Amino acid sequence: MKRTDITFEETEIRLVSVNTLIVGSGAAALAAAVNLHDLGQEDLAIVTERWGGGTSNNAGSDKQTYYKLSLAGDAADSPLQMAEDLFNGGSMHGDIALCEAQNSARAFLNLVNLGVPFPHDSHGGFVGYRTDHDQRGRATSAGPRTSQMMFTALAAAIGKRGLEVFDSCQVISLLTEPEGASVRVIGALALDLAASETGTSPYVLFNAPNIILGTGGPGGIYEASVYPESQIGSTGLALEAGAVAQNLTESQFGLASISFRWNLSGSYQQVIPRYFSTDADGGDEHEFLNAFFPNPGRLATAIFLKGYEWPFDPRKVRDHGSSLIDLLVYRERVMKGRRVFLDYRRNPTGPAGSGEFTLDVLAPEAKEYLERSGSVQETPIDRLRKMNPPAIQLYLDNAIDLAEEPLEIAVCAQHNNGGLRGDVWWESNVRHLFPVGEVNGTHGVRRPGGSALNAGQVGALRAAQYISRRYAGEPPAGEAFLTSAGPKLSELLSVARRFTGPAGDDPLEVKTTAREIRQRMSRVGAHIRNPDGIDQSVEDAWRLCDDLRERLRVESTADLPSAFRNLDLGLTHAVYLEAIAEYLARGGRSRGSFLVLDRAGELPCEGLEDVWRFLVEEEGSFVDGHILEVQLDQGGRARREWVDIRPVPREDPWFEQVWEAWRNDDVIR
Ligand SMILES: Cc1cc2nc3c(=O)[nH]c(=O)nc-3n(C[C@H](O)[C@H](O)[C@H](O)COP(=O)(O)OP(=O)(O)OC[C@H]3O[C@@H](n4cnc5c(N)ncnc54)[C@H](O)[C@@H]3O)c2cc1C
Known part of the structure; x- marks a missing residue:
């Protein structure tokens, strides 16, 4: 890792060059860092807005569940069976389900070896129990705070390896450059949240050819939320960079x-x-x-x-x-x-x-x-x-x-079952950008309880394997990086100057606009959805996004993080509402964890007003057979696309063939 101080458009900026930047310090991000380091890529850094913030370290439940391949006694199980069960939750790609199943034991045992106290019996059997959407008793738990214990064990592993952490640093933009018909990520701009105390410039610029994004679920877009208050989410960063999202309707x-x-x-x-x-x-x-x-x-x-x-x-x-x-x-x-x-x-x-x-x-x-x-x-x-x-x-x-x-x-x-789309190595369509954990929406309509934590650990491992094997090069020289990153950097600095500049006639405030976003989502984008009025909500959401860019004002540089945060929340909620509107326009009915009001449907129970009529989605319908993707176009507006669901691969692997492919370095591709 190299650090230099630069001046760009009269602004002091700390420039950090590193092979891989890991954003976030939840269980997924930390697992990615540990795996990457153990696989030989030592040029890495973690940047997090708050060490110890986020869902993993601050949420739990009665018996917080981790879902894994059965590993005890005579429990009949196989990775293929587990993949089918994940896939059968609906709107999940089969190859991703197979990866989550196939790597489940490895990811789980990694946590055991790091000291997470998952209980086993006197012969070493990690005996399971049945969780929701699970017929096989694959669930285990380390208690009400399983994910916190995962955070603690992974954090200790980070400490032991002496990995670099930029704490109190909020990433406000992912920087990209064109690559063929696509784009690739080349770095990120962050704000040092402690800068106002030290009187230094807040800008930290990362020249990083690979980014693992472990920023968690979009807790901050809802008013009624059981995400911890420290988990706001940053999905908008990736959406703005051109990343495709999928299944955003499913939470x-x-x-x-x-x-x-x-x-x-x-x-x-x-x-x-x-x-x-x-x-x-x-x-x-x-x-x-x-x-x-x-x-x-x-x-x-x-x-x-x-x-x-x-x-x-x-x-x-x-x-x-x-x-x-x-x-x-x-x-x-x-x-x-x-x-x-x-x-x-x-x-x-x-x-x-x-x-x-x-x-x-x-x-x-x-x-x-x-x-x-x-x-x-x-x-x-x-x-x-x-x-x-x-x-x-x-x-x-x-x-x-x-x-x-x-x-x-x-x-x-x-929890958000949907999120950003990744391939079987968790790489997004924005090349070299790997969303892991909850920000990567691998699951669809239903998922077994505890599979979110499994998915986070597996995704972290897959991304680390790919980066260490294929993307191990040094970051480009500072000047070359600045040539590519310059235009976006310049735009971001000008947005920041506008936020702290003179207020126009009708300035917007961070507090009120955040409230508007949250109230809108909890009213129309949560578990009760109404086809009447959803288009208006989408329009209102985009209007707010445009207004935020132009009219949001804060008192000083110290408030810039919350201003950029609001831009992210605004964009995130607009894109989520786009997905909901598209689902409803396609005639999608109640499923997963939401109810769609439908005048032609049945009343939930006698005595309720007519407005509550609803129908449950049927197997074999259009929305049941496809996955909805959303991506921002060049003009920043949402493109909606329904794609076919990929089945679970039914291979009949032969050891000698796999071994040959392995020796020829044909596997991690
Ligand atoms: C109440 C509750 C109970 C749950 N129970 C279960 C369960 O039983 N089983 C299960 O499988 N799942 C459960 N979940 C879901 C699961 O806990 C989460 O999906 C998982 O912990 C998310 O981990 P993560 O690493 O992806 O993100 P998080 O742990 O949320 O971490 C995100 C990190 O990103 C950082 N960050 C965000 N934006 C930025 C930015 N712009 N710049 C820098 N850093 C940033 C945050 O500070 C944080 O460190 C539960 C969730 C909740 C809320």
């Missing part, structure tokens, strides 16, 4: 607490808390679910099932299913403007005149579960105390006492 949404962001799955629902809503000031308390369930038994069973049917699923709305609750929570909060709470101090009452709640009214499956867990106490909090005391402690650690106060909730965005 996971579910119930979470909002003052302390945590998803309310597992035992938080299995102990059957009471749901109620209030007006904005906390008055007019009302058990809003009662009007839509026939009796306390059906209501309490639906709440119980929410425990392991956590993400909203339109197929589980009918017949008083568990996802009817998410829909009613949204109706209460977003349509009626009320606040919704979970109460662990009291049992749900159920509809008037339909009998009392007791454990005897539960469906047998729920009752047996509670009995076998010994959680048969009088109140939800006592049942939770028996079933999972750390679940209470977790909230106490965050100044919320579930025994004393209700917990405010919303249906929140949690």
Whole structure:
């Protein structure tokens, strides 16, 4: 790595030249750095806006799951079977599914060797359990904070290897140059977030022929979000550089607490808390679910099932299913403007005149579960105390006492199955740019719980293998790089000068524009989607993007990071809405984790307004058989394209042939 100081258009800039720049410090980015180093490419650097920020180190759940190939006892499994199961989630390319399956054991055992405490039995078997969308019990967990433990182990490995980290540094643009009919990435411009304290220029310019982008999911585009607050995402960087995105319509949404962001799955629902809503000031308390369930038994069973049917699923709305609750929570909060709470101090009452709640009214499956867990106490909090005391402690650690106060909730965005498109080595269509982790959208409609963490580790390994084998050269000399990067750099500096320059008649503020983006996404781009009005939302989103470039103003250079952040959020939300609008225009119906309102459909349950009619997407439909890609054209507007889904490759590999290809260096290509 070489560092020099340069002056460009009278601006002081630190120039860093390095073979590979890794953006982000989540589990995927750090795994990429460790793998790359271990594969022999030592000229690398990590740049991250906050070491320890992001989802991996700050999110978790009741039992945070890691999905991997079965590795214990006589569990029948194979990489091909695992690939088929991933593929069958819908809208996932089969060759990518095969890579995720084929490399699953290697990536998982790498984490074990780095010290992540995944439990095994006395003979060394990593015994699995069944997670959602999983028939084979491939899931494992190191506890409620599996991804944090992954971060910790990988961070220690980075430290041991003495790898260079540019902390508190926010990448604001990826720099590219044409390569044939395509483009390739050549570097990145970042802002040093500590520069205002040290009184230095904030600009750090990376001359890096390879970039691994591990910037995580787009947590910052939603108002109702269970992504940690430190996870905002930077998908817009890659979109602006010309990267193709796919399956942006597919995310996971579910119930979470909002003052302390945590998803309310597992035992938080299995102990059957009471749901109620209030007006904005906390008055007019009302058990809003009662009007839509026939009796306390059906209501309490639906709440119980929410425990392991956590993400909203339109197929589980009918017949008083568990996802009817998410829909009613949204109706209460977003349509009626009320606040919704979970109460662990009291049992749900159920509809008037339909009998009392007791454990005897539960469906047998729920009752047996509670009995076998010994959680048969009088109140939800006592049942939770028996079933999972750390679940209470977790909230106490965050100044919320579930025994004393209700917990405010919303249906929140949690994970993006879609994202940027990569090939089997996780390289995007922008050559030398490798999105890994959640920013790379390998999954489609449904994915087994825990497969996000597997995908992140596998992608990190694949990108590292490819870069170390094929893209190992030195970065170009500084002058040559500046010749290519100069025009974009000049444009970025002029945008920055405009942001800090004199305000025109009608300046825009970071805070209000960020709020507008988030409110729009949570209203029209989350788990409830309405074909009426979506085109208007897309238009509003693009108008905001244009306005942001021209009219956004901040007080000083110290505020530039949030200004550029807003540009990224604006672009990201506009492109996500484009994808949603295209899906709806194609007649796409409810699937995955979202419900499409449809006047020709059925009512989710009796008593709901007509506007809630919906239909579930059918197998074999156009949207079911294709993957939607979105890419910005030269003019910065979205090009939408439906592509065929590639099947799982059915090869019959022969060792001697593979060995020959390996010896001839024909494999990593
Ligand atoms: C509540 C919750 C529960 C979950 N449970 C599970 C589960 O049980 N199983 C499962 O498989 N998945 C789960 N997930 C999803 C999974 O945790 C994430 O997909 C995964 O941790 C993402 O890892 P990552 O490395 O891609 O990104 P992250 O860990 O989010 O890291 C992104 C990094 O990029 C940095 N960054 C972003 N933009 C920039 C920029 N412009 N410049 C510099 N740095 C930048 C951030 O600071 C951060 O360091 C859950 C997610 C949530 C929110």
